[in-house]
Structures are given as C-alpha cells and as structure tokens.
Amino acid sequence: MPRRTMIEAIRDAMDVSMARDERVIVYGEDVGFFGGVFRCTQGLQAKYGKSRCFDAPISEAGIVGSAIGMAAYGLKPCVEVQFADYVYPAYDQIVSEAARLRYRSNGDFTCPIVVRMPTGGGIFGGQTHSQSPEALFTHVSGLKVVVPSNPHDAKGLLIAAIEDPDPVIFLEPKRLYNGPFDGHHERPVTPWSKHDLGEVADGHYTVPLGKAVIRRPGAAVTVLAYGTMVYVAQAAAEETGIDAEVIDLRTLLPLDLETIVASVRKTGRCVVVHEATLTSGFGAELSALVQENCFYHLEAPVARVAGWDTPYPHAQEWDYFPGPARLGRALLETMEA
Amino acid sequence: MADAGMLRFHVPEPEVRPGGTPDFSDVTIPKAGSVPRPEIDVDPRTIRDLAFSIIRVLNRAGEAVGPWAGLLSDNELLEGLRHMVTLRSFDARMQMAQRQGKTSFYMQHLGEEAVSCAFRKALAPGDMNFPTYRQAGLLIADGYPMVTMMNQIYSNEADPLKGRQLPIMYSSKEHGFFSISGNLATQYIQAVGWAMASAISNDSKIAAAWIGDGSTAESDFHSALVFASTYKAPVVLNVVNNQWAISTFQGIARGGSGTFAARGLGFGIPSLRVDGNDYLAVHAVAKWAAERARKNLGPTLVEYVTYRVGAHSSSDDPSAYRPKAESDAWPLGDPIVRLKNHLIQRGVWSDERHTQAEAEILETVIAAQREAERHGTLHAGGKPSARDMFEGVYAEMPPHLRRQRQQAGV
Numbered sequence: 001m002p003r004r005t006m007i008e009a010i011r012d013a014m015d016v017s018m019a020r021d022e023r024v025i026v027y028g029e030d031v032g033f034f035g036g037v038f039r040c041t042q043g044l045q046a047k048y049g050k051s052r053c054f055d056a057p058i059s060e061a062g063i064v065g066s067a068i069g070m071a072a073y074g075l076k077p078c079v080e081v082q083f084a085d086y087v088y089p090a091y092d093q094i095v096s097e098a099a100r101l102r103y104r105s106n107g108d109f110t111c112p113i114v115v116r117m118p119t120g121g122g123i124f125g126g127q128t129h130s131q132s133p134e135a136l137f138t139h140v141s142g143l144k145v146v147v148p149s150n151p152h153d154a155k156g157l158l159i160a161a162i163e164d165p166d167p168v169i170f171l172e173p174k175r176l177y178n179g180p181f182d183g184h185h186e187r188p189v190t191p192w193s194k195h196d197l198g199e200v201a202d203g204h205y206t207v208p209l210g211k212a213v214i215r216r217p218g219a220a221v222t223v224l225a226y227g228t229m230v231y232v233a234q235a236a237a238e239e240t241g242i243d244a245e246v247i248d249l250r251t252l253l254p255l256d257l258e259t260i261v262a263s264v265r266k267t268g269r270c271v272v273v274h275e276a277t278l279t280s281g282f283g284a285e286l287s288a289l290v291q292e293n294c295f296y297h298l299e300a301p302v303a304r305v306a307g308w309d310t311p312y313p314h315a316q317e318w319d320y321f322p323g324p325a326r327l328g329r330a331l332l333e334t335m336e337a
Numbered sequence: 338m339a340d341a342g343m344l345r346f347h348v349p350e351p352e353v354r355p356g357g358t359p360d361f362s363d364v365t366i367p368k369a370g371s372v373p374r375p376e377i378d379v380d381p382r383t384i385r386d387l388a389f390s391i392i393r394v395l396n397r398a399g400e401a402v403g404p405w406a407g408l409l410s411d412n413e414l415l416e417g418l419r420h421m422v423t424l425r426s427f428d429a430r431m432q433m434a435q436r437q438g439k440t441s442f443y444m445q446h447l448g449e450e451a452v453s454c455a456f457r458k459a460l461a462p463g464d465m466n467f468p469t470y471r472q473a474g475l476l477i478a479d480g481y482p483m484v485t486m487m488n489q490i491y492s493n494e495a496d497p498l499k500g501r502q503l504p505i506m507y508s509s510k511e512h513g514f515f516s517i518s519g520n521l522a523t524q525y526i527q528a529v530g531w532a533m534a535s536a537i538s539n540d541s542k543i544a545a546a547w548i549g550d551g552s553t554a555e556s557d558f559h560s561a562l563v564f565a566s567t568y569k570a571p572v573v574l575n576v577v578n579n580q581w582a583i584s585t586f587q588g589i590a591r592g593g594s595g596t597f598a599a600r601g602l603g604f605g606i607p608s609l610r611v612d613g614n615d616y617l618a619v620h621a622v623a624k625w626a627a628e629r630a631r632k633n634l635g636p637t638l639v640e641y642v643t644y645r646v647g648a649h650s651s652s653d654d655p656s657a658y659r660p661k662a663e664s665d666a667w668p669l670g671d672p673i674v675r676l677k678n679h680l681i682q683r684g685v686w687s688d689e690r691h692t693q694a695e696a697e698i699l700e701t702v703i704a705a706q707r708e709a710e711r712h713g714t715l716h717a718g719g720k721p722s723a724r725d726m727f728e729g730v731y732a733e734m735p736p737h738l739r740r741q742r743q744q745a746g747v
Binding site: 025051052056057059061062065066067068069070072073074075077089092093096097100101102103104105106107108109110141142144165166210254255257258 | 465467497498499501502506508509510515516518519520523525526527528529530531532533534535536537538544556557559560561563564567729730731732735736737
C-alpha cells in the first residue's frame with residue numbers, strides 16, 4: 001500500500017472527493033495556484049480548474065460566509081483557514097450560521113461544509129500559529145469537530161467530512177503533517193514513510209465520524225487523547241512502563257462515549273490530555289462525562305494534562321507543550337492515587 | 338505644527354431630536370425623471386454620479402416620467418399596490434396581535450413596503466433572496482401564504498419552523514427566501530457565495546443580498562463587497578437606507594462617505610441610489626441590476642432611500658430618540674399613496690376603489706389570522722412538540738442528543 005504524509009493524504013482526500021462529486025469546491029487563502037502554504041491543495045487547481053479550486057481574499061468571514069451560501073445553493077465547499085489561530089473572524093459565520101442553518105430553517109436549508117484548519121503547537125509557532133481552539137467549536141450545537149492523528153485517518157475522515165450532510169470543523173495538527181511526534185523534540189523526527197499509519201490506500205474510503213479507536217490496548221489506566229497527544233500518550237506509557245490504554249478520539253463532537261466508558265470501566269483510571277489550555281478546555285467535558293458514567297468504577301480522580309492557561313509562548317515552547325514527561329508524571333500519580 | 342492644539346472627538350448627531358421640528362432640508366431630492374438610465378453593460382467608472390443622486394420615476398403630479406419609466410403595465414402596478422396594502426395590513430394586524438399577547442415580538446415595514454414588494458417582481462423563479470427581518474414583502478409579492486407567515490409568528494403547531502425561531506424569521510427555499518438569522522449582515526456574504534455557486538454551476542439564477550443602513554457597518558458587508566467584486570458574482574447588493582438603526586441615525590454608520598451607494602464605488606461595483614418609496618423606480622432599478630447579474634456582468638449595489646415610519650420593533654419606542662412627526666416631514670412621502678395617485682392619474686384607479694380594496698384586503702388578512710389562530714398562538718392552543726426541539730440540529734440525531742431527549746422526557 002502506498003505511504004503518504006498527512007499533507008499528501010489530505011490532498012488525496014480532496015482529490016478523490018472532487019473527482020467523485022463535482023459539487024465539491026475547494027478554496028481559501030493561497031489554496032489555488034500555489035497549492036496552499038502547507039501544500040495540502042497542490043495540483044488541485046491544475047487538475048480541476050479555477051471554478052473548483054481557487055484563491056480567496058484574506059477574509060476568513062468571507063471564506064466561511066460564502067461557503068455557507070454555496071452550501072445553501074447545493075454545492076459542497078471544503079474551505080481552508082490558513083491557521084486555526086485565524087478562524088476567529090469567521091466565528092460568527094460558523095456559530096451563528098453554519099451550525100444553526102438546518103435547525104433554524106427546519107431543514108429548508110442545510111450547510112454541508114468542511115472548514116479545514118491547521119491546528120496545534122510544538123513547532124515554535126508562537127501565539128498565533130499554535131493554538132488549539134477545538135473547545136470553542138465543541139461547545140456549539142450543530143457542528144461536528146474532527147481531529148485526525150495520522151495520514152490514514154486524515155484521508156478517511158476528510159472524505160467522510162466532505163460527504164457529511166452537516167458542517168464539520170476539521171482540525172489538522174500541523175505538527176503531524178510530515179511525521180508522528182511524541183514530544184521528544186530533542187530526537188530526530190521519523191517521517192510517515194516509516195510508520196504503519198502512513199499507509200494510505202488509493203481511491204475512495206472513509207473513516208466514520210463519531211468513532212474513536214484504541215491505539216494502545218492496556219489494562220491499568222485509560223488515556224483520552226487526540227491529534228499530536230496520541231503519540232505523546234503512547235511514549236509516556238512506554239517510558240513509565242504503565243500499561244495505559246490510549247484512545248484516539250478522532251471525532252470530538254459527536255463523541256464516541258461508548259468506547260471511552262468501556263475502557264474506563266475496565267481500567268478504573270483515566271487521564272485526559274490535550275494541547276489546548278486547561279480551563280474550560282475539551283478535557284473538562286471528557287472528565288465530567290467519565291465521572292458521570294464511570295463513577296463507581298473509578299479508583300482515582302480523573303486527571304487532566306493540558307496546555308497552561310496562558311497564551312501559547314514562543315521561547316518556552318517545551319515548557320508549555322504537554323510532553324511525555326509531564327503526562328508520565330500524571331500517569332504515575334493516577335496509578336498511585 | 339505648533340498651532341495644532343488639542344484633538345477633539347467627533348460624534349455625529351441627527352439634525353433634530355424629540356421636541357424639535359423635523360427638518361430634511363439637507364436631503365437633496367432630484368426631480369423625477371432627471372437621472373439617466375445607462376446601458377446595463379456600462380463601464381462602472383462612467384456612472385459614479387448615480388451613487389450620489391436618486392433615481393425617481395413618479396413626480397409630484399403622480400406621473401411616471403423619465404428614462405426609468407414605462408416598464409410596468411396597469412395590471413402589474415395594480416398588483417403591486419395590492420401587495421403593498423396587504424403587507425401594511427398584515428403588519429397592523431400582527432403588531433396588534435403582539436400587543437394582545439398572542440406573540441412575543443413583531444417588526445413592521447411601515448413606509449418601506451415598496452422596496453421588497455417591487456424588488457421581488459424583478460426576480461425570476463429560482464433566484465434567491467438573502468433578506469433581513471424587514472423584507473417580508475418578498476414573500477407577500479411572491480404569493481407565500483399569509484397563514485403560514487402567521488403560524489411562524491405565533492410559533493403554533495403549524496409553524497413550518499417548529500417553534501424554534503423568533504417571530505418573523507421566516508424561511509422558504511421554494512419562494513427564494515433564505516432563512517433569516519438574528520445576526521446582522523451575515524446573510525450578505527452568504528448571498529455572494531450563493532451567487533458564486535450559481536456561476537460555478539453555469540446556472541442562470543442570481544442572488545439578492547439585503548442589508549439595512551446600520552448593518553453596513555458590520556464586517557460581513559465589507560467581505561461581501563470584496564468577494565462580489567473579486568469573483569464578479571451574479572448578485573444584487575441591496576442596502577435599505579431607512580435613516581434609522583434602532584435609535585441610531587444613519588450618519589453613525591455612514592460616516593463621511595456621503596451615501597451608502599458610494600461604498601460600492603471603491604470596490605468597482607456599479608452603485609445606484611433609488612427613491613425607495615417609488616414602486617416604479619425600485620422595480621426599474623432592480624430589473625436593471627438583475628439583468629446585469631443574469632448577463633454575467635457582475636454585481637450591482639443599490640441603495641434604497643426610504644424612511645422607517647414605524648418603531649424599530651414591538652419592543653421599541655421611537656419617541657425617545659426622534660421627533661414624533663418626523664415621518665410626515667419625510668420628503669419622499671408614502672409609497673402606497675404615491676402609487677395610488679399614479680394609478681388614479683393613469684385612469685385605472687380611484688379613491689373609492691382604493692378604500693374598497695383596503696377593506697377587502699383587511700378582510701383577507703383577518704381571515705388568514707383566524708385560520709392561523711385555530712392552530713394556536715404563542716401561549717394558547719396548539720404548540721410544536723418538545724420533541725421537535727431536539728430534531729434538526731444534525732441530519733441524524735447523535736447519541737448525546739438522544740440521551741438528552743430521553744432526559745427531557747419527550
């Protein structure tokens with residue numbers, strides 16, 4: 001099976017979708033001729049023409065707002081916001097419009113759009129190239145929120161998102177674009193070509209939205225992770241020797257509660273990890289759900305390992321990023337509790 | 338600059354406040370028929386003057402004059418008059434229903450009836466409006482059932498939106514009326530996207546965007562103009578300048594730009610200004626702009642100069658911020674009276690027939706109201722089910738909503 005980077009897998013997902021359905025339209029800043037600042041749309045304009053893949057003005061509200069109009073017409077726009085840190089001008093369009101169009105019109109109009117955006121830190125991106133704003137979207141009824149962690153899933157989830165009848169926020173951890181990353185910034189990065197999940201089938205396949213997957217089976221403690229943190233969690237388990245079960249959530253909304261509950265009821269312990277800031281982050285929702293659904297099975301408090309409640313700093317990158325050492329300490333504490 | 342002195346902060350104020358004498362002497366009203374009608378493929382740079390004038394057809398004597406006249410037949414004009422009277426009558430009844438506690442909220446169109454009623458007749462089937470909350474004339478003029486509108490206003494068991502939306506936030510794809518949102522200006526850029534989609538699909542349909550004077554200050558107005566200009570989208574960008582944004586006079590949003598139409602010029606968009614109380618002028622300009630869009634000549638911005646005669650909404654009291662008689666002093670008059678006088682002048686209408694028609698229309702509206710009230714009002718009679726509250730958030734109900742619906746016991 002061919003191996004692809006996450007960038008190539010995402011590009012392939014759009015290519016496959018555009019070839020299958022002429023209603024799929026791809027646009028955003030630098031997305032057309034140039035092929036995107038991360039190369040995710042390279043070659044699509046040449047292959048499908050300027051009506052299907054084009055450059056947009058620097059206006060996130062304009063990009064998402066026009067996509068909503070296109071979706072109301074009957075197209076399926078898959079648009080890009082260059083960095084998740086720059087989605088805020090489009091927030092009104094996403095929250096007030098895309099998320100509610102089906103509900104408020106009782107299905108008279110619908111909004112099958114995908115908003116792709118590179119997310120996450122670990123790349124010395126500083127304050128505005130590192131944020132993880134997923135909790136700002138998981139709080140919004142009507143949205144679906146997806147965070148892939150590898151090329152195979154990225155392609156399958158993106159095709160599923162494009163085919164989904166509802167608006168999907170598709171967060172791409174840019175730290176994972178070229179290879180998996182476990183937080184060991186001092187070590188050289190392995191490319192996706194050396195990783196099993198870099199195997200990406202040609203043609204059409206989907207990974208269903210709303211389904212988590214167990215990346216590392218274990219019996220001692222459940223780690224709920226997504227995006228880059230999946231690799232950090234696997235590294236922390238190996239390094240501490242704790243038999244942690246690592247769940248890659250993949251879709252945050254709607255959430256695969258069944259897989260989570262089954263795991264925590266088995267292990268009796270749970271650590272939640274994400275890059276985003278702690279307070280009111282998605283980890284709070286996960287922690288509350290575990291507590292509500294697994295209370296009588298829990299042998300320790302649910303722990304949360306997250307970005308500190310500060311803007312994402314530049315020089316202090318590795319003091320901020322929740323790496324394997326910090327997660328490892330939380331695993332040990334949870335085991336001792 | 339040693340003599341620059343201290344800076345002083347500037348906040349525009351309307352000419353007159355409550356207790357003062359209304360004064361529109363600064364509003365320049367060109368003579369009817371005086372503004373030329375350019376070819377639709379005109380070079381936008383050559384018609385910049387039109388953004389600073391006002392296209393008018395009906396003169397003081399009720400005659401249709403000038404190059405924008407002569408497009409509508411007697412029957413079409415009589416139909417237009419009926420639509421405007423219907424909308425006014427509908428407004429009056431629903432405003433009263435709100436006062437009677439039959440619904441929570443209402444917004445009237447008083448004085449602005451010509452804008453949406455005349456515009457609708459310039460569109461073709463399949464075209465899509467992206468209206469604000471003050472263009473119900475688009476529905477009335479397209480024959481959308483008044484009973485259905487009322488069911489929505491009453492949030493009753495027959496409400497097509499299942500009680501989920503605030504009154505007057507209608508939606509009808511079939512009638513080319515996009516779902517209304519409470520968030521101002523959002524629909525303006527969506528209209529441009531819809532028009533882009535039509536062009537991408539090599540379709541022949543066009544979109545119409547709607548916004549008020551106050552909401553032009555929102556950033557989505559700017560996004561819409563950029564996108565419409567960049568992609569030459571087949572869209573008519575309508576700005577309804579009714580002078581007021583709740584309590585805020587239009588100078589607050591307009592600033593030093595002179596007119597709202599002038600905003601379009603910086604984007605290279607041909608921009609016209611029209612007498613919004615002149616049914617014939619509104620229709621003629623709308624038709625010109627729609628034709629440009631349909632012939633792939635790109636967007637047009639149209640500013641409708643009108644006056645919001647009524648309160649902003651059923652929750653508003655304008656006497657707190659503007660003179661009570663200001664609407665009487667408004668120099669462009671009343672759209673219904675002006676079209677009525679024109680039809681009398683044409684010899685196809687009379688005061689008697691008008692009075693009779695008004696009574697008949699009121700009867701029709703009351704009949705519709707009776708029918709709607711049989712399905713319930715906000716606090717009495719049939720209601721949408723609580724189950725409906727959980728439907729339609731997504732195409733398929735996800736597990737967490739199913740759990741919550743169970744918890745709610747519905």
